[in-house]
Amino acid sequence: MEKISIFWFRRDLRIEDNHGLFQALNQSENVLPLFIFDKNILDKLENKADARVEFIHDQITLIHNQLGSKGSSLLVKYGDPVTVYQELLSNYKIQAVYTNRDYEPYANNRDENIAVLLHKQEIPFHAFKDQLIFEPGEILNGTGEFYKVFTPFSRVWLSKFDPKKIEDYQPMHWKNLLQTTAFDVPTLKEIGFEKSDVSIPSKTADEEIIFHYNETRDFPAKNGTTRLGVHLRFGTISIRKLVLKASELNTTYLNELIWREFYMMILTYNPQVVNQAFKPAYDRIPWRNNEEEFQAWCEGKTGYAIVDAGMRELNATGYMHNRVRMIVASFLTKHLLIDWRWGEAYFAEKLLDYELASNNGGWQWAAGTGTDAQPYFRVFNPSSQQEKFDKNWKYIKKWIPEINSDKYPKPIVDHKFARQRAIDTYKSALNQ
CATH class of the missing domain: 3.40.50.620 (HUPs)
Incomplete structure (x- = not known):
């Protein structure tokens, strides 16, 4: 043998x-x-x-x-x-x-x-x-516990980070590979799948985009983000090389990579967050879970243009701009009072860059149920978010060609009413 x-x-x-x-x-x-x-x-x-x-x-x-x-x-x-x-x-x-x-x-x-x-x-x-700079357990507070808030976690992360100590693990001893005739790679069909018409973004880390990231990252009509999430997810690029580049070019972009490690740490110490709120009291929220409204959200037919554009982008490409992810998640959980787990599962099915820790962390942040989350009484106004980040409707018109016609649906809920309903519902549940 x-x-x-x-x-x-x-x-x-x-x-x-x-x-x-x-x-x-x-x-x-x-x-x-x-x-x-x-x-x-x-x-x-x-x-x-x-x-x-x-x-x-x-x-x-x-x-x-x-x-x-x-x-x-x-x-x-x-x-x-x-x-x-x-x-x-x-x-x-x-x-x-x-x-x-x-x-x-x-x-x-x-x-x-x-x-x-x-x-x-x-x-x-x-x-x-290999897929993190600092693993869970390497960044702890003074009493040896994990951080529940991002800012102090990131401070310690940055204080421990030394670019000179980042190793480059280039395998040299290829002679130690087993010399063998080629094995067959099973076809997609043999593992039960077929080709997709969704394309994968390039794995080239565009230095120009990283350099201007803090200026462009919030505007979905701009080519202002790297789209490298899918490559980080499957390790087709080295996190060490990307972090080194980020540390040289843009601290805001580096911060996003630190958020990824923060959420990985949260998941490691709190595996229950996959199915439960990080803050247990928030599991008392009586979600409405209206299936027709959820379907309208999934299909990009809520009548709120910035929300619908994001969902249509996701359905067509497997990608959604990060600013828009926050808006659509807030809308589902706050405006419609639909369980964040429904949205999280839909993103898990659709996103090319789906990563359990970050997806879960992002959804619980938007719903107010997670660690270091936005407070429950903060409810994004989709119209003001649109005015701020897609003022000329360039992103919206790309994904909703019928935007100014009778074919585009009326809003499924009034913002002012939905905002107050969300605040009242959360407040009541948390005061039990």
């Missing part, structure tokens, strides 16, 4: 500046690179033309070809990870498994199960930090 070590790709779909791959090739010989299309995740996706799955498949094919040029190959499996590892254990004498850490509850549970399986065979499971 052939002796090998395994490097397991997950949310790190690149061969350059990959910490776990670097360690595997430095510490082991005959490293077999592995990727598993996890059926536990894929089977829950209802859209079989999901652009994210096609994107992953494209990146896996790219890595497969890159490794092929080095005399090796990528073993690609479709199935339950525990079952896949049981099969590998019967085919190879595995010396060690290397990977990069993931922080979501499902991933933690999956990795624990794999580690236990390997431990029974006395096989070490090595996991490394």
Whole structure:
């Protein structure tokens, strides 16, 4: 039986500046690179033309070809990870498994199960930090507890951040890859999916956009954001390289990357936030959950132009501008009093850059239920937000061509009435 070590790709779909791959090739010989299309995740996706799955498949094919040029190959499996590892254990004498850490509850549970399986065979499971600069547990307050407010968290983050200490994990020992004939990569169809007509943004970090980010980021009609979220989500770019660039060019953009780490930390210490409010009292809110109004929100037919433009952009492209995300989330939870979990689930289904920690954190922020959230009595006025950030209606006209015609619906709720209803409902629930 052939002796090998395994490097397991997950949310790190690149061969350059990959910490776990670097360690595997430095510490082991005959490293077999592995990727598993996890059926536990894929089977829950209802859209079989999901652009994210096609994107992953494209990146896996790219890595497969890159490794092929080095005399090796990528073993690609479709199935339950525990079952896949049981099969590998019967085919190879595995010396060690290397990977990069993931922080979501499902991933933690999956990795624990794999580690236990390997431990029974006395096989070490090595996991490394790769998708964050500071992991949960590295930024704590004076009493050793996690921060519940972003500003002090970011202050400590910045005080600990030293660009000179950011390592570049360029794998050098390619000779330690398992030299093998090419494995077959299953087709999209073989894993139950098909091609999508949604395109993926470029992974090039546009320095001009980053440099002017603080000036342009709030205006959805401008090309003022990097659109790199999907690449951070799947690790096709290195967070270390992006943070270094941000620290040189724009502190506002760097701040956004710190928010990502803040929410990852919140999720790690509070896994219950996936299904519950971070502030338990807010689970008492009696959501109206009107299904017709939710459908109107999903389809971009609420009669509030900035809300509808955002939802139509999301449905067509898998992307929504960040300022507009806040507006549509506030509208759903405050104006319509629809449970933030409904909106969070819809975004999870549609967003190319969907990341559990940030999506959950953003929705709970908008609903007032989360850590460091906007207060419940702050209710965005969609009309004033539109006046502020899309004054010339350029963004709105792009997504709502019928905006000034009889075909465009009247507002489904009056702002003044909805605002007061939201404040009264929250106040009543919280005073119980």
